[in-house]
Amino acid sequence: MAQQTSFPRQDIQVLLLEGISPRAVEAFRSAGYTRIEEHAKALPQDELKRRIAEAHIVGLRSRTQLTADVLAEARKLLAVGAFCIGTNQIDLSAAKALGVPVFNAPYSNTRSVAELVLAEIIMLLRGIPARNMQCHRHGWSKSAGGSHEARGKTLGIIGYGHIGTQLGLLAESLGMQVLFHDIETKLALGNARPAADLDDLLQRADVVSLHVPETPATKLMFGSVQLQRMKPGAHVVNASRGTVVDIDALAAALHSGHVGGAAVDVFPVEPESNTDRFESPLCGIDNVLLTPHIGGSTLEAQDNIGLEVAAKLLRYSDNGSTLSAVNFPEVSLPEHAGSHRLLHIHRNVPGVLSAINDIFGRRGINIDGQYLRTDPQLGYVVIDVAVDSLQSNELRNELAAIPGTLRTRVLF
Numbered sequence: 023m024a025q026q027t028s029f030p031r032q033d034i035q036v037l038l039l040e041g042i043s044p045r046a047v048e049a050f051r052s053a054g055y056t057r058i059e060e061h062a063k064a065l066p067q068d069e070l071k072r073r074i075a076e077a078h079i080v081g082l083r084s085r086t087q088l089t090a091d092v093l094a095e096a097r098k099l100l101a102v103g104a105f106c107i108g109t110n111q112i113d114l115s116a117a118k119a120l121g122v123p124v125f126n127a128p129y130s131n132t133r134s135v136a137e138l139v140l141a142e143i144i145m146l147l148r149g150i151p152a153r154n155m156q157c158h159r160h161g162w163s164k165s166a167g168g169s170h171e172a173r174g175k176t177l178g179i180i181g182y183g184h185i186g187t188q189l190g191l192l193a194e195s196l197g198m199q200v201l202f203h204d205i206e207t208k209l210a211l212g213n214a215r216p217a218a219d220l221d222d223l224l225q226r227a228d229v230v231s232l233h234v235p236e237t238p239a240t241k242l243m244f245g246s247v248q249l250q251r252m253k254p255g256a257h258v259v260n261a262s263r264g265t266v267v268d269i270d271a272l273a274a275a276l277h278s279g280h281v282g283g284a285a286v287d288v289f290p291v292e293p294e295s296n297t298d299r300f301e302s303p304l305c306g307i308d309n310v311l312l313t314p315h316i317g318g319s320t321l322e323a324q325d326n327i328g329l330e331v332a333a334k335l336l337r338y339s340d341n342g343s344t345l346s347a348v349n350f351p352e353v354s355l356p357e358h359a360g361s362h363r364l365l366h367i368h369r370n371v372p373g374v375l376s377a378i379n380d381i382f383g384r385r386g387i388n389i390d391g392q393y394l395r396t397d398p399q400l401g402y403v404v405i406d407v408a409v410d411s412l413q414s415n416e417l418r419n420e421l422a423a424i425p426g427t428l429r430t431r432v433l434f
C-alpha cells in the first residue's frame with residue numbers, strides 16, 4: 023500500500039545538511055517545527071542513508087549526492103530542498119518516482135556569483151594572480167606588461183541565464199562589450215549581443231565566462247578544441263560546474279601560454295569537507311585564481327536562500343503547494359482554513375481521478391475544491407472537503423489503495 027501520512031508539525035523530522043543558513047532553521051521553528059537536525063557538512067553516503075530513513079524533509083546544498091540508492095532508504099521523505107541553484111546532485115527522476123517534490127532557490131545567489139566573476143575579470147586582465155604570487159615570494163615586478171583595462175574589452179558569456187545576464191550588465195558598466203551564446207533564444211539586455219555561434223564568441227572574446235548548468239550536453243563542453251579557438255592570451259572563468267570544463271585541457275592551455283589566465287571556482291572533484299585536501303591540475307599555476315566553490319557563498323545570499331527554500335518546503339508541508347518544484351507538477355493552492363485537504367500523488371495512469379471521486383461519491387462526501395496537475399509521469403490531485411470528512415482510517419486506506427498511488431497525505 024502507498025505511504026500515508028498525517029501528523030502534527032512537531033513530529034515532522036527536518037534534516038538540514040551542509041551548514042544551511044540559521045534563517046532556515048528559524049523559519050521552521052517559527053512555523054511550529056521542532057524536530058530539526060542540523061549538520062555543518064555533507065554526510066558520507068552510508069550515514070546519509072541512515073539519517074534520511076528518519077527524515078520527512080531534507081535540506082542540502084551542492085555537495086550531498088542524493089542518488090536513487092540513497093532515496094530508496096528515504097521511506098518517510100515528503101520533500102527535498104536544494105538550498106542552492108544546482109539540482110544536478112539530486113536524482114530528480116528517482117525522487118519524482120517516489121512522489122517527492124524537490125525545491126531549489128533559482129535566483130538568491132546569482133548576484134553574488136556575478137559580482138565575484140566581475141572582480142575576477144578585472145584581476146585577470148591586470149595579471150593580478152601572478153603578480154600577487156610574486157609579491158608573496160618577495161618578488162617585485164612593477165610593469166604595465168600584460169595589464170589591460172576592462173574598458174573596451176569583449177566579454178563572452180556562455181549561458182545567458184540569471185547569472186550570465188547580470189554579469190553582462192555589470193560588465194557593461196565597466197565599458198566592456200558583451201557577447202553571449204545560449205542554446206535558447208534570449209532577450210539581450212543593455213548593449214549585449216548574441217554571438218553567431220560558440221565559435222564566433224570564442225574567436226572574439228578577451229574573457230570567456232561559463233554560466234551553464236550541469237547537463238549531459240554541457241559535460242566537458244569546454245575542452246581543447248574550444249580552448250584553441252580562443253584568442254591567444256584570452257582568459258577563462260568557470261563558476262558554473264566543474265564537469266563543464268576539461269580541466270586537464272585548461273591546465274595544458276595555461277602551461278602553453280595560449281590561455282592568458284583563468285579563474286576557477288568549481289572542480290570535477292571537490293573535497294567532501296573543509297578538512298579534506300584539495301587537489302587539482304591547476305594548483306601551482308601562478309596566473310590562475312582558485313576559489314573553493316564560493317561563488318554563491320555570501321552571507322546575504324545564504325540568508326536569502328535559507329528563507330526562500332524553507333518557505334517553499336513549509337508551503338508544501340503545510341498547504342500542499344508545489345509551485346516552483348523542479349521535478350513535479352506545479353500547483354499553487356489557496357489556504358484551506360475551514361476545510362480538510364487530501365493530497366494524492368500517483369503515477370499518471372488512467373482511472374485514478376475517477377476512482378478518487380467514486381470513493382468520495384459513495385461516502386456522500388461533498389468536494390469543496392479540487393486541483394489537479396499532471397505531467398506524463400505523475401498526477402497530483404488536491405481535494406478540499408468539510409472539516410472531519412477525512413478522519414476515517416478506512417477512507418484514507420481506500421484512497422491509498424487506488425492502483426498507481428504513490429503517496430497520500432491529509433492536512434487537517
Ligand SMILES: NC(=O)c1ccc[n+]([C@@H]2O[C@H](COP(=O)([O-])OP(=O)(O)OC[C@H]3O[C@@H](n4cnc5c(N)ncnc54)[C@H](O)[C@@H]3O)[C@@H](O)[C@H]2O)c1
Pocket residue numbers: 107108128131132135180181182183184185186203204205206233234235236237239240243261262263287288315316317318319
Ligand atoms: N559557483 C557557485 O557557487 C554557483 C552559484 C550559483 C550557480 N552556479 C552554477 O551556475 C549555473 C548557472 O546559473 P544560472 O542561475 O545562471 O542558471 P540559469 O538556468 O538561469 O541559466 C543557465 C543558462 O544556460 C543556458 N544553457 C544550458 N545549456 C547550454 C548549453 N549547452 N550551451 C549554452 N547555453 C546553455 C540555459 O539556456 C540558460 O539560459 C547553475 O546551474 C549552477 O550550476 C554556481
Ligand SMILES: O=C(O)[C@H](O)COP(=O)(O)O
Pocket residue numbers: 083084085105106107108109131315316318319
Ligand atoms: O548551485 C549553486 O547554487 C552553487 O553551486 C552553490 O552551491 P553551494 O550552496 O553548495 O555553495
